[in-house]
Amino acid sequence: MADQRAPHTGTDVTGLTVAVLGGTGDQGRGLARRFAAAGHPVIIGSRSAERAAAAADGLGGPGIRGMANEDAARAADVVIVAVPYEGHRELLVSLAEALAGKIVIDCVNPITFDPRGCYPLVVPEGSAAEQAAVVLPDSVVVGAFHHVSAVLLLDPEVAAVDLDVLVLGDDRPATDLVAALAARIPGVRGVYAGRLRNCQQVEAFTANLVSINRRYKAHAGLRITDV
Amino acid sequence: MADQRAPHTGTDVTGLTVAVLGGTGDQGRGLARRFAAAGHPVIIGSRSAERAAAAADGLGGPGIRGMANEDAARAADVVIVAVPYEGHRELLVSLAEALAGKIVIDCVNPITFDPRGCYPLVVPEGSAAEQAAVVLPDSVVVGAFHHVSAVLLLDPEVAAVDLDVLVLGDDRPATDLVAALAARIPGVRGVYAGRLRNCQQVEAFTANLVSINRRYKAHAGLRITDV
Numbered sequence: 484m485a486d487q488r489a490p491h492t493g494t495d496v497t498g499l500t501v502a503v504l505g506g507t508g509d510q511g512r513g514l515a516r517r518f519a520a521a522g523h524p525v526i527i528g529s530r531s532a533e534r535a536a537a538a539a540d541g542l543g544g545p546g547i548r549g550m551a552n553e554d555a556a557r558a559a560d561v562v563i564v565a566v567p568y569e570g571h572r573e574l575l576v577s578l579a580e581a582l583a584g585k586i587v588i589d590c591v592n593p594i595t596f597d598p599r600g601c602y603p604l605v606v607p608e609g610s611a612a613e614q615a616a617v618v619l620p621d622s623v624v625v626g627a628f629h630h631v632s633a634v635l636l637l638d639p640e641v642a643a644v645d646l647d648v649l650v651l652g653d654d655r656p657a658t659d660l661v662a663a664l665a666a667r668i669p670g671v672r673g674v675y676a677g678r679l680r681n682c683q684q685v686e687a688f689t690a691n692l693v694s695i696n697r698r699y700k701a702h703a704g705l706r707i708t709d710v
Numbered sequence: 711m712a713d714q715r716a717p718h719t720g721t722d723v724t725g726l727t728v729a730v731l732g733g734t735g736d737q738g739r740g741l742a743r744r745f746a747a748a749g750h751p752v753i754i755g756s757r758s759a760e761r762a763a764a765a766a767d768g769l770g771g772p773g774i775r776g777m778a779n780e781d782a783a784r785a786a787d788v789v790i791v792a793v794p795y796e797g798h799r800e801l802l803v804s805l806a807e808a809l810a811g812k813i814v815i816d817c818v819n820p821i822t823f824d825p826r827g828c829y830p831l832v833v834p835e836g837s838a839a840e841q842a843a844v845v846l847p848d849s850v851v852v853g854a855f856h857h858v859s860a861v862l863l864l865d866p867e868v869a870a871v872d873l874d875v876l877v878l879g880d881d882r883p884a885t886d887l888v889a890a891l892a893a894r895i896p897g898v899r900g901v902y903a904g905r906l907r908n909c910q911q912v913e914a915f916t917a918n919l920v921s922i923n924r925r926y927k928a929h930a931g932l933r934i935t936d937v
Binding site: 599600601602603645646649651674675676677678680681683684685687688690691693694695698699701702703704705706707708709710 | 826827828829830872873876878901902903904905907908910911912914915917918920921922925926928929930931932933934935936937
């Protein structure tokens with residue numbers, strides 16, 4: 484079996500403040516909970532500062548605060564975008580100035596459902612991450628955390644999460660940092676998986692994981708072998 | 711760690727004759743070698759019967775024959791299509807009648823390279839597997855074996871291959887059969903991963919594996935966790 488630790492990147496992410504925009508959803512709350520548990524100051528962002536504060540209180544950990552999305556973006560070192568795809572472009576356009584100069588981690592999966600199951604949406608820019616890069620020309624966009632099960636992240640019985648986080652981007656220091664950040668979640672490795680132009684299939688693969696989960700009654704994740 | 715055996719499908723594939731079209735390439739020869747080692751009669755198909763016979767002789771195993779693609783298609787129970795994407799549509803159009811009524815396993819990856827690395831091609835039908843389904847209306851098309859490293863398949867030192875084969879298709883008995891066939895390769899599990907309309911991202915993900923291989927000097931594969 485592959486070594487469970489992240490491939491070494493040399494990037495120290497200790498103490499970085501992490502904001503999660505759209506942090507009141509399951510995925511956002513799950514990531515917030517795990518990064519707070521790893522010792523990071525965490526800010527949950529939401530359209531409403533009140534809902535953000537309530538979500539932060541609900542998670543109950545030390546060091547989790549709630550703020551309006553723009554304040555969360557300004558206050559953080561690294562910003563995770565965990566909003567539904569429907570509101571993705573509009574939110575990022577509104578935050579372009581607040582996010583300038585920051586590393587923005589996009590974990591949005593443009594997928595939808597019909598009676599035959601889950602399938603990917605077509606994104607004009609190629610992928611949600613590439614859409615973010617177009618809308619945020621002054622930020623460094625990295626794709627990651629697409630396949631992490633919110634159920635597992637939020638389950639206090641799950642001490643370690645059994646999967647690799649695929650990290651995509653065109654800036655080596657930024658992808659190294661995000662890979663190191665992923666490895667702060669027990670059990671998780673951050674694995675570089677290509678440039679941003681190869682993010683579409685990673686986002687869309689979430690539809691396959693949904694199919695796998697339905698067939699096998701699982702919370703499926705990916706591991707990369709031989710790394 | 712996930713159980714190394716295939717999720718049980720109840721399908722007995724013992725003794726099925728497997729043809730590999732485009733079987734003189736590395737991927738085709740690797741699959742031919744492994745299925746022959748598992749006791750299946752194997753037919754390598756090629757445009758040229760002579761080249762097919764030479765490739766079969768080169769593998770040296772018992773029970774591997776070479777034939778022209780059309781004869782290989784007619785003689786087999788299950789047919790794997792392992793040709794380059796460039797010749798994929800044309801070959802299948804020419805074999806539509808020979809492949810009627812058969813399970814056709816498409817493992818073609820529409821990817822290409824430029825100086826920045828590997829990236830997926832746009833396929834008009836969505837994916838190579840969906841292209842096959844359009845061209846072969848009287849066959850049952852299943853997508854599988856996209857991510858298997860030819861290097862590992864051909865290496866006599868590699869007893870077991872550490873990956874899951876993702877199996878995609880719209881026909882349950884056919885995907886069960888192909889999952890069971892995948893599990894004939896030691897170390898491999900066949901995992902159902904969705905309908906054919908979710909095959910594009912699985913094919914395109916090969917570009918990510920190429921990126922991973924370059925970064926980590928690996929022969930990367932996928933494992934699905936919690937299955």
